[in-house]
Amino acid sequence: MSPRRVPLLTLLCALALAGSATSARAAAPLTGTRLHEELGRLALSLGVEPVSAPFSKVSVTSFDALMVRQLGASDVAASVQHEAWRAGLTPPPTFGTEAVARLLGLRDNLPYRDDARELYPTDAITLAEAKHSFAVASRWQGGAAEWVRGQFSTFALPRYSTAQRRVLALAISKVGMPYVWGGETDTRGAAYGGQVHGGYDCSGFAWRVFKLSGFSWGTAIHGRTAAQQAGEIQRSARIRLDDVRGGDLVFFGPGRFWMKATEQRIVHEGLALSPDWMVHSSDQGVYVSPLRLDPWRAKRFSWARRVLP
Template sequence: MSRRLLACVLHLLAASVAAASAPAAHGATAGTWNLGEQRAVRQAAVMHNLDDAAFHGERPVSGRQLPEALAAFAQRLGVAPVSAPPSTVSALTFDRLLVAQLGAGDVAASVQHEAWRAGLDPPPSFGTEVVARFLGLRENHPFPQEELERYPTEAVTRAQAAHSFAVALQLGAGGAQWARDTFARFTLPRYSAAQKRVLRLAVAKIGMPYIWGGETDGAGSWFGGQEHGGYDCSGFVWRVFKRSGFSWGRQIRGRTAASQAGEIRSSARVALADVRAGDLVFFGPGRFWQKVTERRITHEGIALSKDFMIHASAQGVYVSPLFEESRAKRFSWARRVL
């Protein structure tokens, strides 16, 4: 199977699992939002009901539950299990262990080192979260179920663990190779002082939840109120460039992706081949030559290099390749701010 075909297959698998995990429009709770995935991991004998014969997705993973789940998953992969503590762990620790169990720990370490080498002062979890979220191991609770979101430092729940294991079961051993092939191109340029200041703030937000209208780490926002800390795509850009107080943010006036994309002359639009670190990159059905509308420009991020961006989307704040075919097809143009 070619690498392109493998990537397409894995994308479809991850998307199908993620779709199955989406909360119901009404009645979803912290323990019931992904009953299909809970059933899948039970059937795979990776996770089990508790002593009262109920799954209890709302409870934290504790005791021997995580070591036993990782050992069962490792057996399915035909590899040795990684060592895990027999205690409650944060989502960050859980991601690190599952990425390692998938065989992608070296990819995470390489990404972490490259961000450090480039002077971005990445948090210790950066490499792991880049890989985990690229593979779709985290979940998103769309509006109006955002109260179900949890921060990366909070204890991972059994429902969250079920989602991650369900995705990992679909990816299998191919997930690590997909990540390895993609992030082999994760080479960051020599940054200017301005680029470094902006991108250090951006990478510090890795793993924060996706929240519609979100623009802060905590609750509270001038943009219609924010009940849970996190970011939407334009709110992430707004936080990095505007709420930070950086002088470069004075050029940005609009709050939505479309308004930020439309604040420059058509002649100032930057093509994908010319993107450089710190540029705002815009996506949607809108083409390079077209007039901006809210329907044409639907997403944005911040370029880390000519090949990768950091943005807020279904996996929270995470890193994605700009060269991925599906994303490149939806690229509209970029805007140079720095």
């Protein structure tokens, strides 16, 4: 479903700040005092002043916004936010900062057996999640803003049709939702074998946007997995990357353009914003990723499928 899912606690063992926490303590919300301490340490390592932060618990999205500011990438987030607004996608206020934070790798997924402990964007950030973020931010060694600025320098969205705007506005409104194995709904429920937490896997995200939304265009989609959705069109209808349009389903894996779609050949899926960008559910939850600039996706792009007229 996702190209690779790295367990959060594995990363914490390798990257943790000084001191260890019990699982109960790690799952507790980050306190305002600890937030100030860690922002101060990060700022000192970067040679900048720490940003102002509340002495209270903060949500995932509020924490990500603080981290983006501390890393000097607020201008990038504002530019991304404006471009989505200019394209008529009515982005939520957190879209730009979440796009930047997640492209930098500040978020991560728990192992699938712990999906019930995933965080919604409005949930209080936990100590474990915050420690992961600070560790990743430190690894950038001051280069985060420059790197993400270069990545988003190509973030230019085309003029969309009414159908494209409706579908893609819904898709980007879900940025920040967690990756949940087998997930396809916004809340927990009996779906795909029983969903323990709201969120989506890669094909479940497409299912949520096109099928569960009630969009009429979703009636053409029947299969639930990425391989099924990729394989239920004729080969003559497959689309190459250069011809991708906003709202197309884009598929990835070792499968090549002329091959039959199987679960081994098609392993990931997203919704294209353009030939250069997509929104999908993967290791950072629902987020925005480059298509051609990302080596894995450029090399592993199989084909695309047009659902919208």
